[in-house]
Amino acid sequence: MKSIWALIQLEFRMEMRRKYALGGAFLYVLSTVFIIYASLQNFKELPWNALFWIVALFIAVNAVAKSFASEQDGTQLFLYQMASGVEVILAKMIYNTLLIFVLFTLALLAFMLFLAIPVMHYGLFMTAIVLGSFGLGIVLTFISSIANKTDSSAVFTAVLGFPVLLPILLSLIKLTQASFMLEAESVGNDIVILLAIDTILVGLILILFPLVWKD
Template sequence: MKVLFNQIKYLVAKEIKLEMRNKYALGGILLYVVSTIFVSYLSFKSIVTPSVWNALFWIILLFASINAIAKSFINETKGKLLYLYTLANPQAVILSKIIYNSLLLIVLSALCLLFYSIFVGNLIQDYSLFLLTLLLGSCGFSSLLTMVSAIASKTNNNFTLMAILSFPIMIPLLMVLIKLSKNAIDGLEHWDVNYLLVLVFINVIIIALSYLLFRYLWRE
């Protein structure tokens, strides 16, 4: 167990180092988010309807996340992955990717919220609930998309398949997220604990499944 934790620690550090080394990938995603938000600003000016604000925010974040995470397995070369698997436990590889992608998405979603508030307007009344939703949502998106990216990377046309596989499977998660963030925007007095529990449950189950199933995926 301790070996696994150490390996995860090193692998996450490696991912961050690699990302910092060529910043264009990170910059590309940020530019993607900012320009999408700017386009919505140009077309909407400012949004005052909570449901539209909410829907647009999650759609932007959904597409940005898919773009950000698709590369985590698809862009890796076969040789590099083989090298990685000889050094580390495959479980450590998937868990480290999930952790790294979660960190990436947390940063991305925070920036997305910031720019979205500046350009399109901010309707949130209950910040703690909204931020909690955003945090759990980032973890859920990252674990699901990392696993789907690992699946899609084994196929012949992986970018198309990434979209086809991830959209339907993400909808349960997305519905819970939209419901919770709508509550946060409306500033309801009582938190809907059931939805939060379902969100945590979905997160836990996806990570557990990735942990169990990844060892069948990585082998060629």
């Protein structure tokens, strides 16, 4: 537990040391939303939903793709000696989930600032954002660890990640769509499915990551 906390702090400190990465993500959100604002004056819920998740997906991929790439061989070796694989991946998953959640919230604020927001049930929408950042965080963290074994890790994070993320994204899109409706739809099934996918993936990743990590 203690080492996981230390690893999360390490991640955070690394992030702070490279402020340009985080700043880049913030600017990415703002410029995308501004382009949408400039090109579309008034639009309906469905395009809003589509654009929100496209922006969200790309922010998440950009933020997490460097998760393993930034570590030099020396850091890897040091971590390998100091902590177990399970601890490393848990710390990275928790950190990336939090990072993606912050970025998603920021994207939501930017959407609110520039574009009229059609959300009726904020509780449901925030549930979708929390579940989404959790799902995207764990999958992208693991996929980026796989992609890091290739020469072009950024490309492979997107290529390998997109089909694996699709079941999660489809359920998320349904959730946010339901949050636009005046009358609340029953979305219990979708939430259960999302939680099921996330749980199964976390379990598998904890088993599989040590195999990816040892080199």
